[in-house]
Structure formats: structure tokens, C-alpha cells
Amino acid sequence: MADRALRGVGLGSKTFEDEQGVEFAERQSLAFDCPKGHHFTVTFSVEADLPTEWECKKCGLMSTRSDGVVGEEKVEKPVRTHWDMLRERRSIPELEDILAEQLEKLRDSDRIY
Numbered sequence: 001m002a003d004r005a006l007r008g009v010g011l012g013s014k015t016f017e018d019e020q021g022v023e024f025a026e027r028q029s030l031a032f033d034c035p036k037g038h039h040f041t042v043t044f045s046v047e048a049d050l051p052t053e054w055e056c057k058k059c060g061l062m063s064t065r066s067d068g069v070v071g072e073e074k075v076e077k078p079v080r081t082h083w084d085m086l087r088e089r090r091s092i093p094e095l096e097d098i099l100a101e102q103l104e105k106l107r108d109s110d111r112i113y
Contacts, residue, residue: 031066034059039066 026046033039034056040063042054052071056063064070086095 030054032056032063033066034063035061038063 027043028046029041029043030050031039031041032054036056036059038056038058040057044050050065050069052065052069053062055061090098
């Protein structure tokens with residue numbers, strides 16, 4: 001078995017091709033500042049849409065761009081509750097009728113036992 005072992009080559013995805021003639025995509029670095037004082041850079045493609053916030057690599061807080069560019073505030077939709085979704089499908093008189101039917105069923109089931 002020792003005769004068939006691969007010597008000097010690690011198992012995994014390694015390539016022995018050289019980088020001669022390979023054109024890398026154009027890149028740009030963007031700096032970010034963390035609220036805790038951490039400063040780091042992230043590399044993006046020149047064609048990428050640049051984010052205004054990025055998660056800090058050290059503490060996980062959201063960091064803002066060092067160049068001061070701020071993003072647009074997102075309009076947050078109000079949280080829809082179960083009651084809101086129910087009201088989209090039923091009117092109050094319909095709900096009162098359903099309630100009366102269910103109460104009648106409960107009262108009838110109590111009389112049976």
C-alpha cells in the first residue's frame with residue numbers, strides 16, 4: 001500500500017497550472033469602519049454594486065463605509081398580524097356569524113356528554 005501512496009502532493013483541489021496568461025478581473029478595495037473602532041477593507045469587482053454596510057470581521061456589528069457614502073433608508077412594512085390577515089378575508093358581521101356558529105357547536109357538545 002505504501003508504494004501506491006501519493007508523495008509530496010496533498011489531497012484536495014490543488015492545481016499545478018501557472019498564472020501565466022491569466023487575466024484577473026479588475027478589482028477595487030472598499031474600506032469600512034466598525035462602531036467599536038475596527039477598520040477593514042473588502043475587495044469587490046469593479047462591476048459590483050458597492051454596499052453601504054458590511055458585517056465587521058472581528059465583532060459582527062454592522063460597519064459603515066469609510067468614505068462616508070450612506071445608503072437609502074429602506075421603507076419597512078408594518079408587521080401583519082393574524083387579525084390583519086383575517087380582516088382582509090372576512091368582514092366583522094361574517095366573523096360574528098362564524099363565532100355564533102362555533103359557540104353553538106360547543107354548547108351542543110356539552111349537552112351530549
